[in-house]
Amino acid sequence: MKINTKRLHENIQRYAQIGNVGEIGVERIALSDEDKAARDLLKSQMLQAGLEVHVDEVGNMIGLRKGKKDVPAVAIGSHLDTVYQGGRYDGALGVLAGLEVIETLDDQSIETEKPIALINFTNEEGVNYAPDMMGSHAFAQLGDLNEILSSLSYDDPTKTVDSELRRIGYKGEMKCGAFGVDSFLELHIEQGPVLELEEIDIGAVEMVQGIFWTRYKITGQANHAGTTPIHLRKDAGYAASEAVKFIGDLSRKEGTKLLTTVGTIAFEPNAINIVPQTATFTVDARCVDAEVLKQSQNEIDEFIEDMVKKHGLRLEREEMVRFDPVQLDVRVAGLIEKEAKNLNLSVKRMPSGAGHDAQMMASICPTAMIFVPSVNGISHNINEYTKDLDVENGANVLLNAALTLTKA
Numbered sequence: 569m570k571i572n573t574k575r576l577h578e579n580i581q582r583y584a585q586i587g588n589v590g591e592i593g594v595e596r597i598a599l600s601d602e603d604k605a606a607r608d609l610l611k612s613q614m615l616q617a618g619l620e621v622h623v624d625e626v627g628n629m630i631g632l633r634k635g636k637k638d639v640p641a642v643a644i645g646s647h648l649d650t651v652y653q654g655g656r657y658d659g660a661l662g663v664l665a666g667l668e669v670i671e672t673l674d675d676q677s678i679e680t681e682k683p684i685a686l687i688n689f690t691n692e693e694g695v696n697y698a699p700d701m702m703g704s705h706a707f708a709q710l711g712d713l714n715e716i717l718s719s720l721s722y723d724d725p726t727k728t729v730d731s732e733l734r735r736i737g738y739k740g741e742m743k744c745g746a747f748g749v750d751s752f753l754e755l756h757i758e759q760g761p762v763l764e765l766e767e768i769d770i771g772a773v774e775m776v777q778g779i780f781w782t783r784y785k786i787t788g789q790a791n792h793a794g795t796t797p798i799h800l801r802k803d804a805g806y807a808a809s810e811a812v813k814f815i816g817d818l819s820r821k822e823g824t825k826l827l828t829t830v831g832t833i834a835f836e837p838n839a840i841n842i843v844p845q846t847a848t849f850t851v852d853a854r855c856v857d858a859e860v861l862k863q864s865q866n867e868i869d870e871f872i873e874d875m876v877k878k879h880g881l882r883l884e885r886e887e888m889v890r891f892d893p894v895q896l897d898v899r900v901a902g903l904i905e906k907e908a909k910n911l912n913l914s915v916k917r918m919p920s921g922a923g924h925d926a927q928m929m930a931s932i933c934p935t936a937m938i939f940v941p942s943v944n945g946i947s948h949n950i951n952e953y954t955k956d957l958d959v960e961n962g963a964n965v966l967l968n969a970a971l972t973l974t975k976a
């Protein structure tokens with residue numbers, strides 16, 4: 569079965585006008601007037617599609633399309649909020665493709681066995697209120713609800729999540745956790761370069777892999793390669809090489825799932841006959857196991873600090889990226905893979921590098937994600953773009969995977 573591509577693109581275009589920036593960018597900060605406008609539009613479309621609309625205590629919007637059976641719903645969705653100077657696809661794609669799935673089922677007069685629910689989660693981005701993934705966090709009952717509701721605006725500390733939900737009319741009645749979900753699917757742009765580089769249509773996301781990126785800069789002293797005795801050198805290059813070996817060896821231990829990479833290194837002044845003054849290098853470490861990942865970061869830090877001290881050098885350290893791993897449902901990811909193949913699309917199983925509402929939902933029901941390529945891997949940027957055909961492919965996989973889940 570296929571979605572109505574014209575209707576989906578028109579709808580994406582329509583939402584992109586709410587908080588539009590430049591030609592294709594969008595700025596729709598959670599709980600702002602723009603967020604309210606997008607929510608109002610979604611609510612009217614949900615009602616028009618005959619959905620039963622619920623809003624919960626943190627403002628998550630849930631549109632229920634009843635099935636033949638009165639059982640927990642197959643849930644699909646994402647978020648309508650964006651970062652400052654963001655794009656039109658991050659989040660909105662998952663919500664609007666979800667709406668398109670429901671409208672397609674209506675067009676075909678299909679009554680599913682299990683119900684389907686479309687969810688728009690509150691404040692996924694966490695731009696103006698902490699924590700990020702707020703709505704899904706509360707939906708899965710993972711945090712302290714009062715703490716979440718009293719979270720202060722960074723912009724204006726007289727405002728709280730609760731006060732702003734009331735202001736925009738989305739402080740709902742439904743208790744968080746009261747809505748039963750059978751499973752959850754989130755269609756999202758990849759926000760990375762892998763699918764585009766490998767020319768693959770669909771990512772079947774089975775886990776959110778943990779990752780950290782750290783940059784180290786070791787500083788010594790530049791000096792003459794012929795006249796400076798070894799015991800008087802402050803050689804940043806020699807020290808960096810010890811670090812590179814240590815970091816690489818961590819992932820070469822037998823049985824470890826850790827992956828470590830020193831992918832960049834730069835010496836200054838980088839001349840054949842000068843002892844390096846500085847060596848700057850980056851560490852990319854990834855693992856499916858949060859403990860192993862954390863431990864490796866500590867080991868690397870300790871080793872480099874000791875080693876730099878031993879050589880009488882200076883160290884600067886910058887944490888660039890950090891995400892803990894989350895396992896999604898391998899069976900649901902397998903279903904996504906199968907449905908993509910049925911549609912003659914190329915597909916690969918992959919981890920997500922960024923955090924998503926799906927990782928919160930994974931704690932309460934079988935969950936997986938569908939990724940579509942991001943042009944140049946760019947997101948959280950007004951130049952974020954995903955090609956129309958990729959949008960359509962993702963929505964079609966979402967439709968067929970959701971439909972199969974309603975039968976299971």
Ligand SMILES: [Zn+2]
Binds near residue numbers: 658692756
């Ligand atoms: Zn997102």
